[in-house]
Structures are given as structure tokens and as C-alpha cells.
Amino acid sequence: MKATSAGRAFSAQDWPATRYIDRAEIEAVARVLGARSPFRYYGPDLQHETDQFEVELARYVGSRFCLGVGSGTAGLHVAIAALGIGPGDEVVLPGYFWVSTVAAIVNNGAVPVLADVDASLSLDPDDLERKLTPRTKAVIMIHMGGVVGQIERIAAICRRRSIALVEDCAQSLGASKAGVNAGRFGDIGVFSFQLNKSCTAGEGGAIVTNDEGLFQRAVAIHDAGYLRDSKGNPDSSEAGPQLWGLGCRMNELTAAVLRVQLGRLPALLDEMRFVKAALTEIIRAYPHLDCVAGEDPGGDPGTLLTLRFGGEDAARGFQQSLFVSALKAKLAVRTVPLTDYGLHLYYQNSSLVKKRSICGHHSVWQRVENEFARDYSYAKGALPVLDSFVSRTLLFATPVGLSIKEQEDLQFVFRSACDRWIDLQGGR
Numbered sequence: 001m002k003a004t005s006a007g008r009a010f011s012a013q014d015w016p017a018t019r020y021i022d023r024a025e026i027e028a029v030a031r032v033l034g035a036r037s038p039f040r041y042y043g044p045d046l047q048h049e050t051d052q053f054e055v056e057l058a059r060y061v062g063s064r065f066c067l068g069v070g071s072g073t074a075g076l077h078v079a080i081a082a083l084g085i086g087p088g089d090e091v092v093l094p095g096y097f098w099v100s101t102v103a104a105i106v107n108n109g110a111v112p113v114l115a116d117v118d119a120s121l122s123l124d125p126d127d128l129e130r131k132l133t134p135r136t137k138a139v140i141m142i143h144m145g146g147v148v149g150q151i152e153r154i155a156a157i158c159r160r161r162s163i164a165l166v167e168d169c170a171q172s173l174g175a176s177k178a179g180v181n182a183g184r185f186g187d188i189g190v191f192s193f194q195l196n197k198s199c200t201a202g203e204g205g206a207i208v209t210n211d212e213g214l215f216q217r218a219v220a221i222h223d224a225g226y227l228r229d230s231k232g233n234p235d236s237s238e239a240g241p242q243l244w245g246l247g248c249r250m251n252e253l254t255a256a257v258l259r260v261q262l263g264r265l266p267a268l269l270d271e272m273r274f275v276k277a278a279l280t281e282i283i284r285a286y287p288h289l290d291c292v293a294g295e296d297p298g299g300d301p302g303t304l305l306t307l308r309f310g311g312e313d314a315a316r317g318f319q320q321s322l323f324v325s326a327l328k329a330k331l332a333v334r335t336v337p338l339t340d341y342g343l344h345l346y347y348q349n350s351s352l353v354k355k356r357s358i359c360g361h362h363s364v365w366q367r368v369e370n371e372f373a374r375d376y377s378y379a380k381g382a383l384p385v386l387d388s389f390v391s392r393t394l395l396f397a398t399p400v401g402l403s404i405k406e407q408e409d410l411q412f413v414f415r416s417a418c419d420r421w422i423d424l425q426g427g428r
Contacts, residue, residue, distance in 0.1 A: 016272065016303070017200040019401040020264055028256035038252045040068075041232035049255035054206070056262055057191075061183045063208035065215040068250030068258075069222050072170045072192025075205035076104035077246060079188045080138070082217040083164045085110050087369035089137035094123040095346035095383040097142050101168050102349065107358050110137065111365065111373040114346055116385040120294045121306070121393075122149020124385065125157060132157075135372070138164040143172035143182050144344070145304035145395075147294040151177060151185045158186075166190070173199055174269045176299035183208045188218070193258055196397075198272070198303055199265050201257035204250055217241050222248050272302035272398040275407060279305055279396075279414050286418045288314065288425065292393070305396040307335070312391040318421045319394055325416035333413055338393035345390065347380035 028049075037043025040050040050068045058066035069075045085091060087109040093101060095114045105112045113136070116127040123141050139158055141151055151167075158165040165186035169175070172182040173191055183189030188211070193204035207222075209215050220226050225245035226234040236242065280291050292306035309315040319335055326333035343349055350356075355378075357363035365373050380387065402410065 015196050015200075016268060016398070016400040017198050017261055017264075018195065020268070024260045025257045028260050029253055032252045032256050040249055040252055040255070041228055043252075047252055047256070049252045049259060050250050053250075053255040053259050053262070056259060057206055058208060060262065060265075061181050061189070061208050063184060063189070064210045065208065065212065067207045067215065067218050067222060068255055069205045069207060070248040070250060070254075071203050072190060072194060072205035073100035073103070074222070074246065074248035075190040075192070075207045076100055076166075076168065077107060078218050078222045078248065079166055079190050079207055080104045080108045080110070081221050081243075081246075082188070082214055083138055083166070085137045085164075087364070087367050088135065090133060090135045090373075091138045091140060092128060092131050092136060093140040094121075094142055095386050096121050096144055096344060097140075097168070097346070098170065099343040099349055099351075100170075101140060101142060102346075102352055105140075106352075106364050109364050109367065109369075111135075111370050111376065112352070112378075113376070114378060114382055116383045117389070118149060118385075119292070120147050120149045121145070121292055121386075121389065122147055122294065123154060125150050125153040127385075128154060129157060132161060132163070136161070136163055138166055140166045140168055141186065142168040142170075143175055145292075145306055146172045146175040146182075146301040147292070147306075148172065148175050148177040148182055148296065148299055149294055155185050164188075170194075170197070170205075171303065172301065173197065174265060174301040177294065177296040178299075184210075187211060188214060193254075193261075198268055198301065199258060199261045201254040201261065204254045204258060206250075217243065221246060268400060269301050271400050273300065274302075275400070275402065275410070276300070276302040276305055276398045278407070278411055279398075282411060282415050283307065283418060286422060289318070289418065289421075302398055305398060307394045307396070308389065309392045309394075314421075314425065315392045315394055317424050318417065321420040321424065322413065322417040325413045325420060328416070329409055329413050331409060331413055333396075333410070335394040335396045338390045338395060341395065346378055346383065346386075349378075352378045 035045035037046045054066040089110040090113045091105045092113045102112045115131045118124040167186040167189040169182045170192035175182040188209045191206045220241040223245050224234045225243045227240035229235045290308040355365045
């Protein structure tokens, strides 16, 4: 964000990866355009940027295979299709998501089943087990805000029941647990490189997996429905998958930018972790104020500070205290209540609540294969634990590119806000 008249602005939409875009990205794009070869499979002078990005991201995550796609949304659609999920199947996911996750289930003809969250706002394994049925084909674990929840328990449940585990890692590139990177716990993981991610080309996504057969199906589906031969042409022989393609390939321009961005990622994560850790240390010194975290704080990528309070009044009181403290310091510091997080909450997705289809008629809930789900409800109240957290939770995106003075100013604002808030709470 740009500075405002009040001073430096710290916002819940700080778009960290864009702050360091410079000549390196420009030169990477120019190299591809100069070769007149922006398509990944062939061209006058193919630069193989997408191939190289896939190798580099697979190495970073620690997966055998990686596939670049046009967006994280496309990656989720490809992953669900590659797993063979469709009409008659159920897919369980938490009610705290981005709309693309549930859209991938619906658009593949399957039925979404909502499960509640634990204290970290991640999928609760106990409620997951209650929601499993013989029709459950997959579980989607969503690492919202970079928090990797009880992934080992969930992976064990899926293995025991022979259910596929998909990791939605759109907000968790660089996150880990017990030294294992997000994206490596499940059968398949999906990343996003949209504008507000810590590695961005404006759009783009990637799929990672250790399963070669699953990878080949994903390659075919993300393209024209077939694998390609050594000349880059679709191979319609019986040697590989023969499916329908979505045409959501990553192009060479996107890959060229992402290769530069991926090289910067470790330093960017270190910076965000440092800033978030300083704010977290301040906040945890105050009673009745909780920083939401996973079971392994050391694996937190530092992208999002999530604050939970005892009630809605306390949350709004802190938000106001932060605003006043920032105003006095001539800064613009803004938090976002989870209630205002729009399509991240299940009951604020009207297409889900009203069971709409992509074409406007004959939704998946009306298909004969999914007759069992006709009475499923996605209205508010379906997930009591998540519902109880929403009104008393605030989000603050960790800013980057701060000078030492700006970091000190931000810490001062948070400390002052905590002091003011405690006073307003009657010193409790």
C-alpha cells in the first residue's frame, strides 16, 4: 500500500511479494518475449521457464512432481478431477476456506460436506471423523493464513479409511510442521500465486504430488486431456491418460516471474516472521488476548496475525484502540474482522447456501447420483465452533519492506493499543 496522509499505511491487504518487484522480473519477462515463445510446450526459441520453475518449486517443497497451472483455482479443479472424484462422491472440508476450494468440488459434480474447526481455525479431526461416510472420497485440509493444523492426525485418518487427502496450500507457501513443508502431507497439494500471496505473478498456481500416476492424470487434465510427446504435441496413443482437458496451463511469462519471486521467498518469509514474532510477543503479555497459531509456531510463514478475543465487543474494542493509537502515531493500521472476510466463510457463500450450479440449473444436489444430499444445509449454524470464533476474531496482514524505525513504530502502536484496550476492559 501507499503511504497515506496520516503516514505509513499498514493494512490487511499489504500484498507482500509486490513490494520487491524490480528489474529482475522485468528482465525475466523480456527474455521470454524476446524469444517470442510465451507458450510452455513449443515456440521459436522456447526458454523452458515453466519446466525450470516446476523443478525449483518441487525442490523447495520436497515433492517428487510439480505441475504449473494457470491459477490456484484451476489447480484445485485439476486435483479433484485427477483423483477421480465426481457425482455420488462426498468431499469433506472445513467451513473456513476460500470459495475456490468448494467450487472445485461442486464443479466436478461431487458434494461438499462441511466440518468444524479447532482452535487454530484448521480442520478439526474429531469433527472430521463424525462427518465421514462410505461416500467420502477425499478430505481437503486448508492451511488458512499459513497455519498448519492437526495434519498428522488427519492424514492418519485418511490413510486408515483409504480416503484421498488434498492440501489447499494457497496461503501457506513456506509453512511447515515438524520440518515437513505444507503440500507434502497429503496425496496432492495445490498452491496459488495470486497477487496477495508471498510469491506472485499476479496469477498462477501449482500442483505437487509424490504419486506419478496422479501427476500424469493432472498433466493431462490441465492441458488438452492427453500427455504430450517430445515435440510438444498431444499424444493420443494408449500410452497415457485419455481424459478431457481444462486448458489451464501456466505460461512462460508467469513462470519467468515466479522463478525470480521464488528466489526471494526465503528472505521475505524471514522478514515477515520477524515482524509477526515481535507483535506476537507484545500481545501475549496481555491477558484475554490470544494469537491464533498452529501446533508448530516455528513452521508459521508469518504472513497473517490472527487475534481472538473473549467476545465481539472486546474484539471491536481492540480494533478501535488500535485505530486511535495508530492515529496518534500518524500511522494507518487496519485490521479486518473475520466477519468481513466475505467468501472465506461458508455461510457467506450464497452459491453454496442456495446450492447453485455453474450453469444456473441442475445443480449437483439435484443429480440422481447425489440424491442423498438433497437436504444438506450450508446455512449459518452448521458449524457452531467456527461460528463462535468469527465475531471475535481480527486479522492483520504482516507488512514487509519496513525500515527499523517503521518496525519500531508499528510495535509501539500495538503496545499502546493493548494498554488502551486493557484500560477500557477495566484492567482485567
